[in-house]
Amino acid sequence: MPRLNGTYKLAIWRRAYCTIFILGSLALLSFATLSKFSISKSLLDTGSLCNHLNTEEPTKDIPNNVIVTVQDVTQRIQQELQRLRDAKSDTASVVEMSAFLADILGLLESMEASLSDDEGIDQQHKIGATTSHNPLLEAKKQSDEPADYFFREEIRKYVKIKPNRLRKQNFMGANGTFTSIGHACFAMKEELEEYMDYDIGEMCNDDWKLAQKLMVHGCDPLPRRRCLARAPQLYMQPFPINESLWKLPDDRNVRWSQYRCKKFTCLAGNTAPKGFFKCSDCFNLTHHEMPRWVKLDPISKNQTSDFLISDVLQIKPGEIRIGLDFSVGTGTFAARMREHNVTIVSATINLGAPFNEMIALRGLVPLYLTINQRLPFFDNTLDLIHTTRFLDGWIDFVLLDFVLHDWDRVLRPGGLLWIDSFFCLKEDLDDYLEAFKMLRYKKRKWVVVPKIDKSDQEVFFSAVLEKPPRPF
DSSP, rough: OOOHHHHHHHHHHHHHHHHHHHHHHHHHHHHHHHHHHHHHHHHHHOOOSSSSSOHHHHHHHHHHHHHHHHHHHHHHHHHHHHHHHHTTTTOOOHHHHHHHHHHHHHHHHHHHHHHHHHHHHHHHHHHHHHOOOOOGOOOOOOOOGGGGOOOOHHHHHHHEEEOOOTOOOOTTTTTTEEEEEOOOGGGHHHHHHTOSSOOTTSOOOOOHHHHHHHHTTTTOOOOOOBBBBOOOOOOOOOHHHHHHTTSHHHHHHHOOOEEEEEEHHHTTTTSSSSSSSTTTTTTIIIIIITTTOOOOOOOSSOOOOOHOOOOOTTTSSTTTTEEESSSSSSHHHHHHTTTTTOEEEEEEEOOOHHHHHHHHTTEEEEEEEETSSSSSSSSEEEEEEESSSSSSTTOOOOHHHHHHHHHHHEEEEEEEEEEEEEEEGGHHHHHHHHHTTOOEEEEEHHHEEEGGGTTEEEEEEEEEEEEOOOOO
Protein backbone atom coordinates (compact mmCIF):
# COMPACT_ATOMS: atom_id res chain seq x y z
CA MET A 1 0.00 0.00 0.00
CA PRO A 2 1.51 3.37 -0.97
CA ARG A 3 2.27 5.82 1.79
CA LEU A 4 0.41 9.11 2.03
CA ASN A 5 2.41 12.30 1.61
CA GLY A 6 2.43 15.00 4.27
CA THR A 7 0.07 17.41 2.49
CA TYR A 8 -2.58 14.75 2.01
CA LYS A 9 -2.27 13.64 5.65
CA LEU A 10 -2.69 17.26 6.77
CA ALA A 11 -5.77 17.63 4.60
CA ILE A 12 -7.32 14.49 6.07
CA TRP A 13 -6.56 15.66 9.59
CA ARG A 14 -8.09 19.07 8.97
CA ARG A 15 -11.20 17.53 7.48
CA ALA A 16 -11.60 15.22 10.47
CA TYR A 17 -11.06 18.12 12.86
CA CYS A 18 -13.63 20.29 11.09
CA THR A 19 -16.13 17.44 10.89
CA ILE A 20 -15.81 16.73 14.63
CA PHE A 21 -16.12 20.44 15.38
CA ILE A 22 -19.26 20.80 13.26
CA LEU A 23 -20.87 17.66 14.65
CA GLY A 24 -20.17 18.88 18.17
CA SER A 25 -21.82 22.20 17.41
CA LEU A 26 -24.85 20.47 15.93
CA ALA A 27 -25.04 18.22 18.98
CA LEU A 28 -25.04 21.31 21.20
CA LEU A 29 -27.81 22.79 19.09
CA SER A 30 -29.87 19.58 19.36
CA PHE A 31 -29.32 19.46 23.15
CA ALA A 32 -30.43 23.06 23.50
CA THR A 33 -33.54 22.49 21.43
CA LEU A 34 -34.49 19.32 23.33
CA SER A 35 -33.87 21.07 26.65
CA LYS A 36 -36.20 23.86 25.68
CA PHE A 37 -38.84 21.34 24.58
CA SER A 38 -38.49 19.30 27.79
CA ILE A 39 -38.84 22.33 30.05
CA SER A 40 -41.93 23.51 28.17
CA LYS A 41 -43.46 20.03 28.36
CA SER A 42 -42.76 19.86 32.10
CA LEU A 43 -44.50 23.16 32.66
CA LEU A 44 -47.56 21.96 30.75
CA ASP A 45 -47.70 18.71 32.72
CA THR A 46 -47.63 20.35 36.15
CA GLY A 47 -50.36 22.79 35.19
CA SER A 48 -48.72 25.55 37.23
CA LEU A 49 -46.98 28.54 35.69
CA CYS A 50 -45.86 30.10 38.97
CA ASN A 51 -44.33 27.66 41.43
CA HIS A 52 -42.22 30.26 43.34
CA LEU A 53 -39.53 29.52 40.74
CA ASN A 54 -38.70 31.77 37.84
CA THR A 55 -38.69 29.09 35.09
CA GLU A 56 -37.99 31.61 32.32
CA GLU A 57 -34.54 32.49 33.60
CA PRO A 58 -32.74 29.21 32.69
CA THR A 59 -34.35 29.02 29.26
CA LYS A 60 -34.63 32.51 27.87
CA ASP A 61 -30.96 32.66 26.88
CA ILE A 62 -30.85 29.25 25.18
CA PRO A 63 -31.76 30.53 21.68
CA ASN A 64 -29.26 33.35 22.05
CA ASN A 65 -26.55 30.93 23.14
CA VAL A 66 -27.23 28.65 20.20
CA ILE A 67 -27.09 31.57 17.76
CA VAL A 68 -23.82 32.76 19.31
CA THR A 69 -22.39 29.24 18.96
CA VAL A 70 -23.45 28.99 15.32
CA GLN A 71 -21.98 32.44 14.64
CA ASP A 72 -18.71 31.40 16.27
CA VAL A 73 -18.54 28.24 14.13
CA THR A 74 -19.37 30.26 11.03
CA GLN A 75 -16.62 32.75 11.80
CA ARG A 76 -14.03 30.01 12.28
CA ILE A 77 -14.99 28.33 9.00
CA GLN A 78 -14.75 31.68 7.21
CA GLN A 79 -11.28 32.19 8.67
CA GLU A 80 -10.22 28.72 7.53
CA LEU A 81 -11.56 29.38 4.02
CA GLN A 82 -9.68 32.66 3.89
CA ARG A 83 -6.49 30.92 5.02
CA LEU A 84 -6.90 28.34 2.26
CA ARG A 85 -7.40 31.11 -0.29
CA ASP A 86 -4.33 32.98 0.94
CA ALA A 87 -2.29 29.80 0.59
CA LYS A 88 -3.01 29.91 -3.16
CA SER A 89 -2.73 26.16 -3.45
CA ASP A 90 -4.63 24.43 -6.23
CA THR A 91 -4.01 20.83 -5.14
CA ALA A 92 -6.99 18.50 -5.27
CA SER A 93 -7.10 18.07 -1.49
CA VAL A 94 -7.17 21.82 -0.81
CA VAL A 95 -9.86 22.44 -3.43
CA GLU A 96 -11.94 19.60 -2.05
CA MET A 97 -11.54 20.90 1.49
CA SER A 98 -12.60 24.39 0.42
CA ALA A 99 -15.73 23.05 -1.26
CA PHE A 100 -16.56 20.98 1.82
CA LEU A 101 -16.20 23.95 4.14
CA ALA A 102 -18.23 26.18 1.83
CA ASP A 103 -21.15 23.74 1.88
CA ILE A 104 -21.03 23.48 5.67
CA LEU A 105 -20.88 27.28 5.87
CA GLY A 106 -24.01 27.58 3.75
CA LEU A 107 -25.91 25.17 6.01
CA LEU A 108 -24.85 27.05 9.14
CA GLU A 109 -25.90 30.40 7.67
CA SER A 110 -29.31 28.95 6.83
CA MET A 111 -29.59 27.58 10.37
CA GLU A 112 -28.63 30.94 11.86
CA ALA A 113 -31.25 32.74 9.77
CA SER A 114 -33.92 30.22 10.80
CA LEU A 115 -33.05 30.55 14.51
CA SER A 116 -33.12 34.35 14.27
CA ASP A 117 -36.58 34.22 12.69
CA ASP A 118 -37.86 31.83 15.38
CA GLU A 119 -36.51 34.06 18.14
CA GLY A 120 -38.19 37.10 16.61
CA ILE A 121 -41.53 35.26 16.48
CA ASP A 122 -41.24 34.07 20.11
CA GLN A 123 -40.38 37.56 21.25
CA GLN A 124 -43.35 39.00 19.39
CA HIS A 125 -45.70 36.51 21.07
CA LYS A 126 -44.31 37.40 24.52
CA ILE A 127 -44.74 41.13 23.93
CA GLY A 128 -48.28 40.64 22.64
CA ALA A 129 -49.21 38.65 25.74
CA THR A 130 -47.77 41.01 28.34
CA THR A 131 -48.16 44.51 26.94
CA SER A 132 -50.63 46.61 25.07
CA HIS A 133 -49.98 47.60 21.47
CA ASN A 134 -46.98 49.91 21.35
CA PRO A 135 -45.00 50.41 18.10
CA LEU A 136 -41.85 51.12 20.09
CA LEU A 137 -42.05 47.73 21.82
CA GLU A 138 -42.89 45.63 18.76
CA ALA A 139 -40.47 42.84 17.94
CA LYS A 140 -38.30 43.04 14.87
CA LYS A 141 -40.22 41.97 11.77
CA GLN A 142 -39.28 38.97 9.72
CA SER A 143 -36.28 39.49 7.51
CA ASP A 144 -36.87 41.05 4.10
CA GLU A 145 -33.98 39.11 2.61
CA PRO A 146 -35.26 37.10 -0.40
CA ALA A 147 -33.13 34.12 0.63
CA ASP A 148 -35.01 33.78 3.92
CA TYR A 149 -38.27 33.13 2.07
CA PHE A 150 -37.15 29.85 0.51
CA PHE A 151 -36.17 26.48 1.97
CA ARG A 152 -34.24 25.02 -0.96
CA GLU A 153 -30.57 25.68 -0.30
CA GLU A 154 -29.70 26.29 -3.97
CA ILE A 155 -32.21 29.15 -4.18
CA ARG A 156 -30.92 30.66 -0.96
CA LYS A 157 -27.34 30.54 -2.20
CA TYR A 158 -28.29 32.03 -5.56
CA VAL A 159 -30.22 35.08 -4.34
CA LYS A 160 -27.80 36.06 -1.58
CA ILE A 161 -25.41 38.90 -2.33
CA LYS A 162 -22.00 37.59 -3.35
CA PRO A 163 -19.32 39.96 -1.92
CA ASN A 164 -16.30 40.75 -4.04
CA ARG A 165 -13.26 38.75 -2.96
CA LEU A 166 -11.09 41.86 -2.60
CA ARG A 167 -13.71 43.52 -0.38
CA LYS A 168 -13.61 46.61 -2.58
CA GLN A 169 -16.07 48.34 -4.86
CA ASN A 170 -15.76 47.40 -8.51
CA PHE A 171 -15.79 49.79 -11.46
CA MET A 172 -19.60 49.94 -11.26
CA GLY A 173 -19.49 51.09 -7.64
CA ALA A 174 -20.80 47.78 -6.26
CA ASN A 175 -19.06 45.76 -3.57
CA GLY A 176 -20.80 42.54 -4.52
CA THR A 177 -22.80 40.69 -7.16
CA PHE A 178 -26.55 41.03 -6.89
CA THR A 179 -28.56 38.21 -8.49
CA SER A 180 -32.24 38.57 -9.36
CA ILE A 181 -35.35 36.48 -9.92
CA GLY A 182 -38.81 37.46 -11.12
CA HIS A 183 -41.17 38.82 -8.46
CA ALA A 184 -43.77 36.13 -9.27
CA CYS A 185 -41.26 33.48 -8.15
CA PHE A 186 -42.33 34.23 -4.57
CA ALA A 187 -45.94 33.40 -5.44
CA MET A 188 -44.83 30.15 -7.11
CA LYS A 189 -42.61 28.98 -4.28
CA GLU A 190 -43.41 25.26 -4.58
CA GLU A 191 -42.83 25.16 -8.34
CA LEU A 192 -39.59 27.13 -8.07
CA GLU A 193 -38.22 24.90 -5.31
CA GLU A 194 -39.09 21.86 -7.43
CA TYR A 195 -37.20 23.47 -10.31
CA MET A 196 -34.17 24.10 -8.07
CA ASP A 197 -34.13 20.56 -6.62
CA TYR A 198 -31.12 18.87 -8.23
CA ASP A 199 -27.65 17.53 -7.47
CA ILE A 200 -24.90 20.05 -8.14
CA GLY A 201 -22.83 19.11 -11.17
CA GLU A 202 -25.17 16.27 -12.18
CA MET A 203 -27.73 16.10 -14.98
CA CYS A 204 -30.73 18.41 -14.68
CA ASN A 205 -34.21 16.96 -14.60
CA ASP A 206 -36.17 16.92 -17.86
CA ASP A 207 -38.15 19.90 -16.59
CA TRP A 208 -38.01 22.60 -19.28
CA LYS A 209 -41.82 22.59 -19.31
CA LEU A 210 -41.86 23.51 -15.61
CA ALA A 211 -39.34 26.27 -16.32
CA GLN A 212 -41.51 27.64 -19.14
CA LYS A 213 -44.57 27.53 -16.88
CA LEU A 214 -42.68 29.63 -14.32
CA MET A 215 -41.60 32.09 -17.01
CA VAL A 216 -45.07 32.50 -18.52
CA HIS A 217 -46.55 33.15 -15.07
CA GLY A 218 -44.06 35.94 -14.37
CA CYS A 219 -41.22 34.07 -12.65
CA ASP A 220 -38.90 35.56 -15.24
CA PRO A 221 -35.95 35.76 -15.06
CA LEU A 222 -35.42 32.35 -13.53
CA PRO A 223 -32.45 31.69 -11.25
CA ARG A 224 -29.44 30.05 -12.82
CA ARG A 225 -28.77 26.40 -11.97
CA ARG A 226 -25.63 24.37 -11.31
CA CYS A 227 -26.67 21.23 -13.16
CA LEU A 228 -26.02 20.03 -16.72
CA ALA A 229 -28.81 20.53 -19.25
CA ARG A 230 -30.09 17.38 -20.88
CA ALA A 231 -29.51 16.89 -24.60
CA PRO A 232 -30.97 14.52 -27.21
CA GLN A 233 -29.73 10.96 -26.85
CA LEU A 234 -28.09 11.00 -30.27
CA TYR A 235 -27.45 14.48 -31.67
CA MET A 236 -26.72 14.49 -35.39
CA GLN A 237 -24.77 17.10 -37.31
CA PRO A 238 -27.17 19.83 -38.57
CA PHE A 239 -27.70 20.28 -42.28
CA PRO A 240 -25.49 22.81 -44.13
CA ILE A 241 -26.88 26.34 -44.22
CA ASN A 242 -27.86 26.13 -47.88
CA GLU A 243 -30.11 23.15 -47.02
CA SER A 244 -31.25 23.85 -43.47
CA LEU A 245 -33.39 26.93 -44.18
CA TRP A 246 -36.09 25.04 -46.08
CA LYS A 247 -35.63 21.42 -45.00
CA LEU A 248 -37.15 19.66 -41.99
CA PRO A 249 -34.38 18.91 -39.44
CA ASP A 250 -33.30 15.50 -38.23
CA ASP A 251 -35.74 14.20 -35.59
CA ARG A 252 -32.87 12.94 -33.42
CA ASN A 253 -31.81 16.51 -32.62
CA VAL A 254 -34.83 17.21 -30.38
CA ARG A 255 -35.95 15.82 -27.01
CA TRP A 256 -39.57 14.84 -27.74
CA SER A 257 -40.57 13.64 -24.27
CA GLN A 258 -42.77 16.68 -23.56
CA TYR A 259 -44.58 16.81 -26.92
CA ARG A 260 -47.48 14.89 -28.43
CA CYS A 261 -45.76 14.74 -31.80
CA LYS A 262 -42.51 12.78 -31.75
CA LYS A 263 -41.12 13.84 -35.13
CA PHE A 264 -41.10 16.84 -37.46
CA THR A 265 -43.16 15.11 -40.14
CA CYS A 266 -45.96 14.79 -37.60
CA LEU A 267 -45.82 18.53 -36.94
CA ALA A 268 -45.58 19.40 -40.64
CA GLY A 269 -48.51 17.13 -41.50
CA ASN A 270 -50.67 18.79 -38.85
CA THR A 271 -51.75 15.31 -37.70
CA ALA A 272 -51.53 16.17 -33.99
CA PRO A 273 -52.36 19.36 -32.08
CA LYS A 274 -49.38 21.56 -31.29
CA GLY A 275 -50.96 23.53 -28.47
CA PHE A 276 -51.14 26.83 -30.32
CA PHE A 277 -53.76 27.15 -33.04
CA LYS A 278 -52.26 30.25 -34.67
CA CYS A 279 -49.24 28.27 -35.78
CA SER A 280 -50.91 25.07 -36.91
CA ASP A 281 -49.00 25.10 -40.23
CA CYS A 282 -45.70 26.62 -39.08
CA PHE A 283 -43.76 23.40 -39.65
CA ASN A 284 -45.06 22.96 -43.19
CA LEU A 285 -42.10 24.68 -44.82
CA THR A 286 -42.85 23.82 -48.44
CA HIS A 287 -46.50 24.72 -48.90
CA HIS A 288 -47.32 27.13 -46.08
CA GLU A 289 -44.13 28.88 -44.98
CA MET A 290 -42.15 29.31 -48.19
CA PRO A 291 -44.58 31.72 -49.95
CA ARG A 292 -44.97 34.03 -46.95
CA TRP A 293 -43.86 37.66 -47.38
CA VAL A 294 -42.52 37.05 -50.89
CA LYS A 295 -45.75 36.77 -52.90
CA LEU A 296 -49.46 37.29 -52.35
CA ASP A 297 -52.09 34.66 -52.96
CA PRO A 298 -53.09 35.16 -56.63
CA ILE A 299 -56.29 33.15 -56.19
CA SER A 300 -57.78 35.19 -53.38
CA LYS A 301 -59.85 38.19 -54.52
CA ASN A 302 -60.24 39.55 -50.99
CA GLN A 303 -58.26 42.48 -49.67
CA THR A 304 -55.27 41.25 -47.66
CA SER A 305 -53.40 42.67 -44.70
CA ASP A 306 -50.09 41.16 -45.82
CA PHE A 307 -47.10 43.24 -46.88
CA LEU A 308 -44.19 41.95 -48.93
CA ILE A 309 -40.66 42.08 -47.51
CA SER A 310 -39.35 43.69 -50.68
CA ASP A 311 -41.88 46.52 -50.40
CA VAL A 312 -41.07 47.18 -46.74
CA LEU A 313 -37.30 47.22 -47.33
CA GLN A 314 -37.78 49.77 -50.11
CA ILE A 315 -38.98 52.24 -47.49
CA LYS A 316 -35.41 52.42 -46.16
CA PRO A 317 -33.15 51.11 -48.94
CA GLY A 318 -29.91 49.68 -47.50
CA GLU A 319 -30.68 50.87 -43.94
CA ILE A 320 -32.36 47.75 -42.50
CA ARG A 321 -29.55 45.46 -41.28
CA ILE A 322 -30.54 43.96 -37.91
CA GLY A 323 -33.85 43.40 -36.19
CA LEU A 324 -36.14 41.38 -33.94
CA ASP A 325 -39.07 39.15 -34.87
CA PHE A 326 -41.32 38.92 -31.78
CA SER A 327 -43.76 36.28 -32.98
CA VAL A 328 -44.73 32.65 -32.67
CA GLY A 329 -43.29 30.64 -35.52
CA THR A 330 -40.43 28.58 -36.86
CA GLY A 331 -38.21 31.44 -38.07
CA THR A 332 -39.49 31.82 -41.63
CA PHE A 333 -39.49 35.62 -41.40
CA ALA A 334 -35.82 35.54 -40.35
CA ALA A 335 -35.06 33.08 -43.18
CA ARG A 336 -36.59 35.36 -45.78
CA MET A 337 -34.88 38.45 -44.40
CA ARG A 338 -31.58 36.59 -44.48
CA GLU A 339 -31.95 36.40 -48.26
CA HIS A 340 -31.85 40.22 -48.17
CA ASN A 341 -28.73 40.26 -45.95
CA VAL A 342 -30.74 41.28 -42.88
CA THR A 343 -30.02 39.55 -39.56
CA ILE A 344 -33.15 38.83 -37.54
CA VAL A 345 -33.33 37.36 -34.02
CA SER A 346 -36.54 35.36 -33.50
CA ALA A 347 -38.11 35.59 -30.03
CA THR A 348 -40.52 32.81 -29.12
CA ILE A 349 -41.30 30.11 -26.57
CA ASN A 350 -42.15 26.43 -27.04
CA LEU A 351 -45.95 26.46 -27.06
CA GLY A 352 -46.65 22.78 -27.57
CA ALA A 353 -43.90 22.23 -30.13
CA PRO A 354 -40.08 22.67 -30.36
CA PHE A 355 -40.14 26.13 -31.93
CA ASN A 356 -36.75 27.17 -30.52
CA GLU A 357 -35.06 23.97 -31.64
CA MET A 358 -36.59 24.29 -35.10
CA ILE A 359 -35.35 27.87 -35.52
CA ALA A 360 -31.82 26.93 -34.43
CA LEU A 361 -31.69 23.83 -36.65
CA ARG A 362 -32.63 26.03 -39.62
CA GLY A 363 -29.44 28.02 -38.95
CA LEU A 364 -31.19 31.02 -37.39
CA VAL A 365 -30.98 32.65 -33.96
CA PRO A 366 -33.75 31.84 -31.43
CA LEU A 367 -34.34 34.06 -28.41
CA TYR A 368 -36.19 32.21 -25.63
CA LEU A 369 -38.23 35.09 -24.28
CA THR A 370 -41.67 35.73 -22.79
CA ILE A 371 -43.75 38.86 -23.12
CA ASN A 372 -43.11 39.58 -19.41
CA GLN A 373 -39.41 40.28 -19.84
CA ARG A 374 -37.63 43.47 -20.78
CA LEU A 375 -35.89 43.07 -24.13
CA PRO A 376 -32.17 42.25 -23.71
CA PHE A 377 -31.06 44.96 -26.14
CA PHE A 378 -29.59 48.38 -25.48
CA ASP A 379 -31.45 51.58 -26.36
CA ASN A 380 -31.68 52.73 -30.00
CA THR A 381 -29.90 49.73 -31.52
CA LEU A 382 -32.32 47.82 -33.79
CA ASP A 383 -33.33 48.78 -37.34
CA LEU A 384 -36.55 46.74 -37.41
CA ILE A 385 -39.06 45.06 -35.08
CA HIS A 386 -41.63 42.71 -36.63
CA THR A 387 -44.50 40.94 -34.88
CA THR A 388 -47.24 38.60 -36.07
CA ARG A 389 -49.55 35.95 -34.60
CA PHE A 390 -48.74 37.05 -31.09
CA LEU A 391 -49.83 40.55 -30.12
CA ASP A 392 -53.54 40.41 -30.89
CA GLY A 393 -56.89 41.34 -29.39
CA TRP A 394 -56.31 39.24 -26.28
CA ILE A 395 -53.72 41.59 -24.84
CA ASP A 396 -54.53 44.06 -22.08
CA PHE A 397 -54.20 47.72 -23.07
CA VAL A 398 -51.83 48.60 -20.22
CA LEU A 399 -49.61 45.59 -20.99
CA LEU A 400 -49.61 46.55 -24.68
CA ASP A 401 -48.50 50.04 -23.69
CA PHE A 402 -45.54 48.65 -21.73
CA VAL A 403 -44.58 46.33 -24.60
CA LEU A 404 -44.76 49.06 -27.25
CA HIS A 405 -42.66 51.46 -25.19
CA ASP A 406 -39.99 48.80 -24.65
CA TRP A 407 -39.92 48.20 -28.40
CA ASP A 408 -39.62 51.93 -28.88
CA ARG A 409 -36.66 51.95 -26.48
CA VAL A 410 -34.59 49.47 -28.49
CA LEU A 411 -35.65 50.73 -31.93
CA ARG A 412 -33.29 53.36 -33.35
CA PRO A 413 -34.51 56.71 -34.70
CA GLY A 414 -35.68 56.05 -38.24
CA GLY A 415 -36.19 52.36 -37.48
CA LEU A 416 -39.31 50.51 -38.59
CA LEU A 417 -42.01 48.86 -36.47
CA TRP A 418 -43.89 46.29 -38.58
CA ILE A 419 -47.26 45.29 -37.07
CA ASP A 420 -48.21 42.27 -39.16
CA SER A 421 -51.85 41.05 -39.26
CA PHE A 422 -52.91 42.16 -35.79
CA PHE A 423 -56.49 41.01 -35.34
CA CYS A 424 -59.13 42.05 -32.82
CA LEU A 425 -62.87 42.54 -32.44
CA LYS A 426 -64.24 45.31 -34.60
CA GLU A 427 -65.65 47.04 -31.51
CA ASP A 428 -62.13 47.21 -29.96
CA LEU A 429 -60.34 48.40 -33.10
CA ASP A 430 -60.36 52.11 -32.30
CA ASP A 431 -58.90 51.51 -28.83
CA TYR A 432 -56.06 49.37 -30.20
CA LEU A 433 -55.32 51.78 -33.03
CA GLU A 434 -55.12 54.59 -30.50
CA ALA A 435 -52.51 52.61 -28.55
CA PHE A 436 -50.30 52.43 -31.65
CA LYS A 437 -50.89 56.10 -32.48
CA MET A 438 -49.65 57.13 -29.02
CA LEU A 439 -46.07 56.53 -30.18
CA ARG A 440 -46.49 59.29 -32.79
CA TYR A 441 -44.67 57.26 -35.42
CA LYS A 442 -44.78 58.20 -39.06
CA LYS A 443 -47.22 56.01 -41.05
CA ARG A 444 -45.44 54.29 -43.91
CA LYS A 445 -48.07 51.59 -44.51
CA TRP A 446 -51.48 51.26 -42.87
CA VAL A 447 -54.40 48.94 -43.69
CA VAL A 448 -57.49 47.55 -41.92
CA VAL A 449 -59.40 44.67 -43.56
CA PRO A 450 -62.26 42.43 -42.36
CA LYS A 451 -61.53 38.92 -41.10
CA ILE A 452 -63.95 37.07 -43.36
CA ASP A 453 -64.16 33.80 -41.39
CA LYS A 454 -65.66 35.41 -38.27
CA SER A 455 -68.99 36.78 -39.55
CA ASP A 456 -67.58 40.27 -39.93
CA GLN A 457 -67.02 40.58 -36.16
CA GLU A 458 -63.20 40.72 -36.32
CA VAL A 459 -60.72 42.69 -38.38
CA PHE A 460 -57.05 42.54 -39.36
CA PHE A 461 -54.78 45.53 -38.92
CA SER A 462 -51.29 45.85 -40.42
CA ALA A 463 -48.92 48.80 -40.43
CA VAL A 464 -45.31 49.80 -40.99
CA LEU A 465 -44.40 52.73 -38.74
CA GLU A 466 -41.19 54.76 -38.62
CA LYS A 467 -39.77 55.94 -35.32
CA PRO A 468 -39.17 59.69 -35.36
CA PRO A 469 -36.04 61.42 -34.07
CA ARG A 470 -36.42 62.77 -30.54
CA PRO A 471 -34.55 65.37 -28.46
CA PHE A 472 -31.40 64.00 -26.88
